[in-house]
Amino acid sequence: MTSTTLQLSDPYGQVTYRDVGQGDPLVLIHGVGMQSAAWGPQIAALSAQCRVIALDMPGHGQSAPLSGTPALPDYVNWLHAVLSALELRSVSLAGHSMGALIAGGYTVTHPENVARVALLNGVFRRSSAAREAVVARADDIRNGRFDLETPLKRWFGTSSTDKAASNLVSGWLSSVDLKGYGDAYAAFAEGDATYADGFRDIACPLLALTGGEDPNSTPDMAKAMASDAPLGHALIIEGARHMVNMTAPGQVNAALTHWLASPVEERKLA
Helix, strand or coil: CCCEEEECCCCCCEEEEEEECCCCEEEEECCCCCCHHHHHHHHHHHCCCCEEEEECCCCCCCCCCCCCCCCHHHHHHHHHHHHHHCCCCCEEEEEECHHHHHHHHHHHHCHHHEEEEEEECCCCCCCHHHHHHHHHHHHHHHCCCCCCHHHHHHHCCCCHHHHHHHHHHHHHHHCCCHHHHHHHHHHHHHCCCCCHHHHHHCCCCEEEEEECCCCCCCHHHHHHHHHHCCCEEEEEECCCCCCHHHHCHHHHHHHHHHHHCCCCCHHHHC
16 A cells, blocks of 8 residues: 655655555544554545545655644644645544644634544543643653563454554654654644534534443543534443554444444535
């Protein structure tokens, strides 16, 4: 599965993405330190029914990093530039972790462009203690103190499936651009409440999905997101941790297939 490169207008530089299948567009955004290949199980399954476009986030894969010290709205603006360049409207939009923050923020700010949104292992209104911990990790990363093993222990269990996925993720983290990683993690650390108040105005179907054993993107957060959105639905995959799309692909693909079939109001297609 090869990547395509697209040159965006200033100031965004190039974006790389995987584009597979035909039909209505499904846009996927991965989390911090990952790349579009992390969506491999979803690309394989869902491209049979729609056009799947999996993006490499800024500073990840071969996508250019954002300039300066970007915050979450800068990543949301970047997504708008990508979708505009690809001439995509009324997309089904799914994000994982940091990608979920971007997808949620984009749905709040550009509702006319989103037919439905799925937020996998997203964060939402962290507690003060949780925010302090993640901000401290972001500071460590930006100061060059990059710990590979700790996130892997948070994200994965001990099953053979988890171990195989952990090996893939370890390789991606080992080769990640440090500025892109640090920038995205800092925006992730500070962004859990940036668009939270706007969830009550999200009019399209919203799926909030997480693992029952995810200590940071908790089931309570998923339920809160779904509760705030008028057409929200929460799904908890028991026994799974943070990289649920890789470790429980069958359940995630089934949930996304059901979500893709959710009816969309005609005004969303205008």
